[in-house]
Amino acid sequence: xxxxxxxxxxxxxxxxxxxxxxxxxxxxxxxxxxxxxxxxxxxxxxxxxxxxxxxxxxxxxxxxxxxxxxxxxxxxxxxxxxxxxxxxxxxxxxxxxxxxxxxxxxxxxxxxxxxx
Amino acid sequence: xxxxxxxxxxxxxxxxxxxxxxxxxxxxxxxxxxxxxxxxxxxxxxxxxxxxxxxxxxxxxxxxxxxxxxxxxxxxxxxxxxxxxxxxxxxxxxxxxxxxxxxxxxxxxxxxx
Numbered sequence: 769x770x771x772x773x774x775x776x777x778x779x780x781x782x783x784x785x786x787x788x789x790x791x792x793x794x795x796x797x798x799x800x801x802x803x804x805x806x807x808x809x810x811x812x813x814x815x816x817x818x819x820x821x822x823x824x825x826x827x828x829x830x831x832x833x834x835x836x837x838x839x840x841x842x843x844x845x846x847x848x849x850x851x852x853x854x855x856x857x858x859x860x861x862x863x864x865x866x867x868x869x870x871x872x873x874x875x876x877x878x879x880x881x882x883x884x
Numbered sequence: 885x886x887x888x889x890x891x892x893x894x895x896x897x898x899x900x901x902x903x904x905x906x907x908x909x910x911x912x913x914x915x916x917x918x919x920x921x922x923x924x925x926x927x928x929x930x931x932x933x934x935x936x937x938x939x940x941x942x943x944x945x946x947x948x949x950x951x952x953x954x955x956x957x958x959x960x961x962x963x964x965x966x967x968x969x970x971x972x973x974x975x976x977x978x979x980x981x982x983x984x985x986x987x988x989x990x991x992x993x994x995x996x997x
Contacts, residue, residue: 803986805933813925813933813976815986829984865932871923871978872944874932 770794770873772866777878784856788878790849790866798822798844801869804851806862807877814862818869819849833859856882886910886982888989890975896997903964905992907977912957914981921980924953924962927991928973936975937962964994972996 776788792800801824804816817830819840828840839852849866863877887910897903913920924937935944937953940960950965964971977989 812974812991813927813978813988815984815988818984818986831985870935870938870980871925871933872935872938874934876932 772875774866774875774878777880779881780856781884785854788851788864792847797847802849803867805865805867808862858882886979886987888987890989890992895992895994897967898997900966903967905962905975907960907989909958909979913979922960923978925976926973
C-alpha cells in the first residue's frame with residue numbers, strides 16, 4: 769500500500785524553526801518527485817514547494833510566501849522527505865501535507881502552529 | 885501565476901440530485917505536450933484531500949462513476965450525477981500546467997439541503 773506519514777509538527781514561536789518529515793512507503797521513493805502542500809485553519813489548499821528526484825537534479829521550487837525561509841530536502845536511503853522551516857511567521861500556521869508529484873497520494877498531515 | 889476561480893463557493897444539494905461545479909483559469913491550461921493538467925480534489929470533513937480527477941476527465945482508481953470531469957482551455961466542470969451523503973465536503977480544482985506554482989481554486993463546499 770502506498771503511504772505517506774508526516775511528523776514533526778508542533779507549537780513554535782514566531783521567528784523559530786521546525787523540521788517536518790514525511791515517511792514514504794509502498795513505492796520507489798527515489799524515483800518520485802514530491803510536494804509539500806499546506807492548509808491554514810478554515811482555508812483552502814496552498815502549494816508550498818516541490819523537489820525533483822536526484823536523477824533529474826534533485827532541484828527544488830517554492831511558493832513565493834515561503835521562498836528563502838523553507839527548504840525541501842530528501843533522504844532516499846530513508847525514504848523520507850523533509851521540510852525545514854525557518855523564520856516562521858504566524859501566517860505559516862497550517863496543516864502541512866506531503867504528496868506525490870501528481871498529488872494522487874496524500875499523507876494525513878501534521879499541524880504547525882506559530883504563536884507567541 | 886495562474887489564478888483559479890470556482891463557482892459556486894457553496895452548493896447545497898438534495899440527495900439523489902445532480903450537482904455541478906465550475907472552475908476557470910486565468911489562462912489556458914493546455915501544456916506544450918498537448919495535455920491539460922487540471923485536477924479535481926475532494927476533501928471530506930476532517931480528512932486529507934483526495935484526488936478524484938486528473939487531466940480534466942480521468943477518474944482516479946476507486947472513484948465512483950457518478951463523478952465526471954469535463955472542459956477545455958480555461959473552463960472546466962466537475963459533475964456529480966446523483967449526490968450521496970458521502971459526497972459532502974469541499975471540492976478544489978488545481979492546475980498543474982503552469983508551474984511553479986501549482987495553484988488551487990478557492991474550493992466549493994458541498995452539503996446536503
